[in-house]
Amino acid sequence: MTFIHFQDVSKSFGQTRVVENLDLAVEKGEFLSLLGPSGSGKTTILMMLAGFENASSGTILMDGERIEDLPPHKRGIGVVFQNYALFPHMTIAENVAFPLQMRGMSKAEIATRVKTGLDRVRLGHLGDRRPDQLSGGQQQRVALTRALVFEPKVVLMDEPLGALDKQLREEMQLEIRELHRRLGLTVVFVTHDQGEALTMSNRIAIFDKGKISQVGTATEVYDHPQNAFVAQFIGETNLLGATVDASDTEGTRLALEGGTSLKAAPGPTFRPGTAVMVSVRPERLHLHTDARPDAIETRVDDVVYQGDHLRLHLSRGPLRLIARAERRLGAPAVGGPAHVVIDPADIAVFPA
Structure with missing residues (x-):
């Protein structure tokens, strides 16, 4: 059931268009992340929904009602900012009561x-303290x-969670996700952290230059990116230039730099000779010590220890690849x- 709906919404600051013809629906009880690089329009979208910015054109509906003319305090929306925005002269309890x-x-x-509320986030015993007497994670729980x-x-x-260290950030991700599930909240979450979006969201809307590049579940945007921007922005990928040798209902035959050939599964078809981009995730490169008819023989240029896995830099003439290998399989020799x-x-x- 659509709960929030942006209908053809645009926003300009002077001559600069930061959101363009946005059409986006948020379901009731959904956790939707707006993900994108700085300047992609995601925070502006959040501020228009909160009522802190006005749309230049278009309509924003909540529960079927237009909200563009409603002041922020009448929209029934709670907002959590990166800098917490707690009142320093008030106690924790007074901040929550405000x-x-x-x-x-x-x-x-x-x-x-x-x-x-404070008991729910395990801070009931700190109600009389002021914000500067709490850690960053505790302040975020108060906010x-x-x-x-x-x-x-x-x-x-x-x-x-941008101001928190890695461990605390990961703890808060799980805590917010649990609150969302337990309370049945509708959450719209802005981040530029791909891992954060993949961890927390029911769906992710990926933005580039004020427009949506793709909307989908974490699995959909990671495993089935719809364009090169999404493939590069979500996680890590090998993004390679190629030319189409043949393309039909059985798949697409591709020629990479240096004469390396690949076969892609059936999907969009292309005319022979078309220049394309090819995306393959590092963990999808399967390594073998012995030659195989279906294998690409590469040279190991470097092996980087990453704790839970090894990151391999491979080459074949002008072709460069990054592969991810399990440590238990052992490290191939450089060279x-x-x-x-x-x-x-x-x-x-x-x-x-």
């Missing part, structure tokens, strides 16, 4: 909701509680051969 006071709730109701305490229809999060087999189903082909 949106309830603004809505005219009774003192008894406020006290009950503040206690329940999250303040956004949830008035039971909003939607929670918007703008890079909320030695590696025979690479690629399943046709693991090759994505896009127009150049």
Whole structure:
């Protein structure tokens, strides 16, 4: 059931168009991440939904009602910012109580909701402290509680974990995901961190220069990117130039640099001679020590230890590849051969 709908929404700052003809639907109870590089328009979209920016054109619906003319405090939306935006002169309990006071709730109701909210994030014993007496992770929990305490229809999060260290960030990712599931929240989450989006989201909308490049589940955007931008931006990939030798319902035969040939599974067809881009994830390169008829013989240029895996730099003439190998299989010798087999189903082909 569509809960939020951007219909042909555009936003310009002066002569600069930052969001262009956006059509995007968010389902009730969904966790949707807006992912993209800096300047791709994702934060502007969040601010228009929150009411802090006005759309230049188009319509924004929530639960079937237009909200462009509603002030922020009447939209029923909770917002969590990257810098927490806690009031430094207030205690933690007072920070959480603030949106309830603004809505005219009774003192008894406020006290009950503040206690329940802080207990939920395991901070009930710190209600009398001020923000500067808490760690970054604790402050983020307070900001999250303040956004949830008035039971909003939607929670918007703008890079909320960007200021945290890696371990704490990963803990908070799981904590937010669990709150989303337990409370049935509708969450719109802005990030430029691909791993964060893949971990937390039901769906991901990937933006480039104010437009959506692809919307889908984590599996869809990672395993089946629709264009070269998505393939490069989500995770790591080998993005190679190629020419189409033949293309039909049985697959596409590709010629890479240096005369290397590949066969891609059936998909979009191309005219012979068409210049295309080929994407293959590093973990989809299967390495063998012995020569095989279906293998590409490469040279091992470097082996990089990455803790849980090995990152291999391979070459064949002008062709350069990155492969990911399990440590238990052992490291091939630098300067030695590696025979690479690629399943046709693991090759994505896009127009150049």
